[in-house]
Amino acid sequence: MSKTNTRWWQRVRSGRWVLRGGQRGQSLIIVTFAFIGILAFVGLAIDLGWVYVERVRVAQAADAAALAGASELPLEGTAHTRALVYLQENGYDFTDASNVQVFIDDPNHEPDPSKHTNMWIETGYSQDISLPANQQLNTADRIRVRVRRDVFMTFMQFVGFRYMPVEATAEAEYNIAFGQPEEH
Numbered sequence: 001m002s003k004t005n006t007r008w009w010q011r012v013r014s015g016r017w018v019l020r021g022g023q024r025g026q027s028l029i030i031v032t033f034a035f036i037g038i039l040a041f042v043g044l045a046i047d048l049g050w051v052y053v054e055r056v057r058v059a060q061a062a063d064a065a066a067l068a069g070a071s072e073l074p075l076e077g078t079a080h081t082r083a084l085v086y087l088q089e090n091g092y093d094f095t096d097a098s099n100v101q102v103f104i105d106d107p108n109h110e111p112d113p114s115k116h117t118n119m120w121i122e123t124g125y126s127q128d129i130s131l132p133a134n135q136q137l138n139t140a141d142r143i144r145v146r147v148r149r150d151v152f153m154t155f156m157q158f159v160g161f162r163y164m165p166v167e168a169t170a171e172a173e174y175n176i177a178f179g180q181p182e183e184h
Contacts, residue, residue, distance in 0.1 A: 043155025047164070054151045055166045061090035062145045062170035069121065069143040070172035076123045076140050080104050083121050083145055092117060092147060111148065116163065120146040126173075144171045 069083035084094050084102065094102050100117040103109045107125070111118040126142035150163035 040155075043158075047153045047156045047161075050154075051151050051164050051166060054149055055168070057091065058147045058149055058166050059168040059170070061087055061092055062147045062168045064090055065121070065147075066143055066145040066170035066172040069123075069145065070174045073123070073143060073174035074138050074140055076105075076138055079123060079140075079143050080121050083143065084119075087119060087145070087147065092119065092149075094119060107144075107146075116150040118148040120144075122146075142171060142173045144169065146170075 065083040065086040068086040069079040072079040072082045088094055092100070094100055096117075099115055100119070101111050101115045103111075103118070103120045105122050105124040107120055107122050109120075122144045123140035123142065125144070126140045127136040128139035129136065131139060146167065146169040148165060148167040150165050153161050153164055156164070
């Protein structure tokens with residue numbers, strides 16, 4: 001080995017490795033950027049975790065409300081009320097007018113952006129249209145429940161996402177032959 005390599009190797013082994021003038025502080029910059037990147041990924045994981053949890057809750061609430069409402073069919077008004085009660089029991093309070101909108105048999109209504117929970121309950125699409133219009137009420141055999149909730153983002157709002165929408169739809173049919181609701 002040459003003298004230069006020998007001196008270099010001795011400094012490395014003894015722990016007296018000293019960086020030359022222009023190289024000081026580079027590791028601090030690299031560590032800072034790595035830390036920011038790790039924080040961004042942790043924040044993304046936390047926010048998307050909340051979105052997943054809310055997605056499961058929304059789906060369970062919609063399923064329960066549709067099945068409960070279908071058990072009251074063909075009485076549509078009672079079915080709507082029962083679906084709303086089950087939504088409330090699953091954590092979606094329809095009485096909070098400042099944050100919640102409920103649409104009954106109005107599937108095309110666009111929600112107010114300031115409301116962060118929207119619920120649609122429909123039976124009108126399954127009414128018996130072979131009857132005259134004034135006799136079609138209380139002839140529905142299906143109910144559709146759709147719930148949409150905006151999940152507040154903690155970390156992703158720094159990249160432009162303040163809320164992430166989560167939505168689930170459930171449909172159930174009252175089977176007259178068996179006398180019980182079926183989920184679709």
